[in-house]
Amino acid sequence: MNFLFKADYTIQKVFNNNVLLVTQKNSEKILFGKGLGFGKHFGDILSSKTEIDKIFSLDDKTNYHNFKELVTTVDNELIGLCEEIIFMISKELNEDLNEKIHISLTDHIAFTLKRLKQNDEIINPFLVETETLYKREFEIAKKAVSMLEKKLNIIIPDGEIGFITLHIHSARNNGKLxxxxxxxxxxxxxxxxxxxxxxxxxxxxxxxxxxxxxxxxxxxxxxxxxxxxxxxxxxxxxxxxxxxxxxxxxxxxxxxxxxxxxxxxxxxxxxxxxxxxxxxxx
Missing domain, CATH: 1.10.1790.10 (PRD domain)
Structure with missing residues (x-):
């Protein structure tokens, strides 16, 4: 579903061609839309007529501050990719997710990639149990891992599917894990x-x-x-x-x-x- 902006937005950060961090009346939001960030820069104004696919809000103060801190430590492109994954998850489930997933999933993926670069072994002893208990989330987590592998040109261990499954399940249950x-x-x-x-x-x-x-x-x-x-x-x-x-x-x-x-x-x-x-x- 497409949305129309009710008021102009000011761009704070361009994560990639599809994901932007913007403000509207002192409220920050994450916007997703194909090509939405192409050619855009900090301080640019988005017209109220601009069409987008999804608006994510960070209304909780703790989540807001944690996300702002995350933005300073994680590569913009990776945050953008994680936001595309979150959009995919929300679309697959056809439901809104707890806003904490913007911090928890992105932070988890960033840490996983760091471990892979260091050749650390990633073991998930609960992989089978997780797949059995949360089949729907597990299938979506597979798609998330596929997106990461394709975009980053890496191979991610199967155990990571289980960890992402838990983040998805948590986001569907008020952020509880x-x-x-x-x-x-x-x-x-x-x-x-x-x-x-x-x-x-x-x-x-x-x-x-x-x-x-x-x-x-x-x-x-x-x-x-x-x-x-x-x-x-x-x-x-x-x-x-x-x-x-x-x-x-x-x-x-x-x-x-x-x-x-x-x-x-x-x-x-x-x-x-x-x-x-x-x-x-x-």
Missing amino acids: SNTIKYAFLSNSIIELIEDSLDLEIDTGSIDYARFITHIRFAIERLINNTPIRNELIDVIKKQYSDSYTLAQKVCNLLASELQLNVMEDEVAYIAVHIEKFKHAS
Whole structure:
């Protein structure tokens, strides 16, 4: 969708041919539009008739100051590229993102590129969990990495897709990332516990794995929000899958310890069924 300016804008910085930092009545905004910055310079005035594709505002004072600081330390072209990526993300999701992504994602990408130049190894232990939990964001993160690779002529490790996925997910959830990281950490720890206890390797590409990780994600949310589920087959599961139930108790003890919350037997029973499927799939 195109927008028309309601008033003239004064250019503060030209990031690239498509992205500008401007002011309007002492309010700074980031503008995106094809060719919008071509031939433009600091202090130029944009006519109110100029058409653009997207206006990003930084209304929070902390975000505003952090972005201003970022502009002084990160290359203009890279900031412009990151803004193009953010525009792509917003367009793909067809929704506005939390404004903090203009700082967090750009800062993250700048730091990643610095590490790559130094030949530092980038490892993401939660890549599979992240892809399983946030499929939509993960697919968009792939496009973001592709844009970076094409523009910068570099190869970026797959683990970076997972990190960008978390930034996208955070931007869709009021800028919150802590629970996302907690989901990934707990999921990874639980899988390791099950694999070690059963002496097997779980196929992370299987439907059983995807279902289990999804179940754990929502189990954590249920525990945090105190919205337990019912399981009418607890006694049957205990009897038929006694070993799996015992292991499920260990899993739930881990959840309880990390979240500082009690886990009901109903949840233990559901997890036992998932564990039993892992045993027969091996």
